[in-house]
Amino acid sequence: METKNIVATLYLKNGKAVKSTKDFTEIEDVYQLCQMYNDSGIDKIVILDLSTSDDEHEKNINTIKNINRNLEIKVCAGGNINRIEDIKKLLYAGCMQVMLNAAKPSSIGLAEEASQRFGKDRIVLSVHNVDFIYKHKSHIEETFHELYILDTKILDAIDNLSEIPYVVKTESCEYSDILFLLSRKNIRGITGPLLNDPKTDIMKLKTELSADGIIMDNFAPDLKWSDFKVNSEGLVPVIVQDYRTDEVLMLAYMNEEAFYNTINVGKMTYFSRSRQELWVKGETSGHYQYVKALTADCDYDTILAKVSQVGVACHTGNPTCFFNNIVKKDYIEKNPLKVLESVYDVIKDRKENPKDGSYTNYLFDKGIDKILKKLGEESTEIVIAAKNPDPEEIKYEISDFLYHCMVLMVEKGVTWEEITQELSQR
Numbered sequence: 457m458e459t460k461n462i463v464a465t466l467y468l469k470n471g472k473a474v475k476s477t478k479d480f481t482e483i484e485d486v487y488q489l490c491q492m493y494n495d496s497g498i499d500k501i502v503i504l505d506l507s508t509s510d511d512e513h514e515k516n517i518n519t520i521k522n523i524n525r526n527l528e529i530k531v532c533a534g535g536n537i538n539r540i541e542d543i544k545k546l547l548y549a550g551c552m553q554v555m556l557n558a559a560k561p562s563s564i565g566l567a568e569e570a571s572q573r574f575g576k577d578r579i580v581l582s583v584h585n586v587d588f589i590y591k592h593k594s595h596i597e598e599t600f601h602e603l604y605i606l607d608t609k610i611l612d613a614i615d616n617l618s619e620i621p622y623v624v625k626t627e628s629c630e631y632s633d634i635l636f637l638l639s640r641k642n643i644r645g646i647t648g649p650l651l652n653d654p655k656t657d658i659m660k661l662k663t664e665l666s667a668d669g670i671i672m673d674n675f676a677p678d679l680k681w682s683d684f685k686v687n688s689e690g691l692v693p694v695i696v697q698d699y700r701t702d703e704v705l706m707l708a709y710m711n712e713e714a715f716y717n718t719i720n721v722g723k724m725t726y727f728s729r730s731r732q733e734l735w736v737k738g739e740t741s742g743h744y745q746y747v748k749a750l751t752a753d754c755d756y757d758t759i760l761a762k763v764s765q766v767g768v769a770c771h772t773g774n775p776t777c778f779f780n781n782i783v784k785k786d787y788i789e790k791n792p793l794k795v796l797e798s799v800y801d802v803i804k805d806r807k808e809n810p811k812d813g814s815y816t817n818y819l820f821d822k823g824i825d826k827i828l829k830k831l832g833e834e835s836t837e838i839v840i841a842a843k844n845p846d847p848e849e850i851k852y853e854i855s856d857f858l859y860h861c862m863v864l865m866v867e868k869g870v871t872w873e874e875i876t877q878e879l880s881q882r
Contacts, residue, residue, distance in 0.1 A: 461645030495746030497658035505535030524550025558588035659722035699762035705769035743767035
């Protein structure tokens with residue numbers, strides 16, 4: 457049986473998140489909302505662009521691009537797609553899939569071209585009724601990866617016409633209805649108001665569905681609590697790190713109940729030794745820690761937790777509990793990602809705060825043509841250096857090339873996160 461998805465739907469108007477296709481009331485910050493979806497167990501986000509002009513369309517695409525910079529889960533975007541260029545822009549903005557509207561007569565031709573150019577797995581179709589499926593059933597499975605069905609009443613008809621998998625929108629908040637839907641043969645996932653609500657405990661819902669035989673993408677631990685060597689208080693220490701930066705955030709303790717609650721709800725849960733009670737980190741402050749990974753050490757007496765930290769980890773207001781220096785020795789950073797990010801930040805700072813005599817500012821002042829000229833020259837130097845048996849020369853030339861490449865990145869507003877995200881999708 458295929459893993460079923462929990463899908464959130466986001467509506468964009470003028471670059472902001474709004475309530476629905478008809479209610480343009482703005483809701484909470486769109487980036488915070490998407491990060492919450494990313495961390496809370498949502499498997500995929502569908503973003504619908506409600507723009508009515510080219511300018512608004514571009515604004516929404518820019519918002520989608522910024523959303524994708526910080527997400528690990530799939531994003532599918534649709535709305536106001538009229539030409540192949542619109543599909544390309546959304547894919548280049550970081551979307552894994554693009555959704556076309558079955559209500560538009562041009563959709564099938566556009567979808568066929570897009571499927572051939574970008575791959576069928578990148579193209580999804582939203583369906584209001586069965587007419588489109590009936591008319592084009594011979595092409596549907598060859599052209600679209602899945603359907604996005606907006607009315608549960610047409611599911612039986614869809615199943616009779618095609619084997620193509622689908623995500624269905626349900627207005628119901630009843631668990632029994634959700635379980636019934638996810639038990640259908642061709643269903644790949646569900647979406648709806650309940651799943652869009654930030655207050656819904658997605659991981660708890662997934663745990664319940666798993667217990668009822670639905671295969672969900674949730675935590676299935678490789679170790680049991682009995683595998684750990686607990687201390688004299690029956691606890692195991694937990695070292696907590698930021699999953700993006702590896703910064704150590706805090707140290708806390710778990711008992712058995714805290715361990716399993718952490719796995720079931722996807723939020724770090726600890727046992728307070730001072731209060732002698734369970735506590736979900738962030739339940740009072742809102743500074744939740746969403747679980748990304750739990751790993752045991754070699755002796756099975758310590759847990760390393762990689763988390764997405766909302767707000768700050770420390771009760772003092774500091775980002776991390778470890779901020780009191782004892783001793784410190786300066787050293788040269790050699791971590792590749794940190795070095796590249798550090799140099800990028802210096803280049804960006806030069807652009808924002810020019811410095812007399814700076815070569816970087818000289819390049820920015822001369823403009824894009826000068827930057828491109830230097831980039832071309834440096835790439836040629838790499839080719840020449842590669843013919844030299846001495847590896848030192850090519851290391852020097854590649855370093856020069858990367859520097860000028862980062863100048864171009866800053867000039868065009870491209871970040872290392874966007875580059876690594878693009879590479880990770882290839």
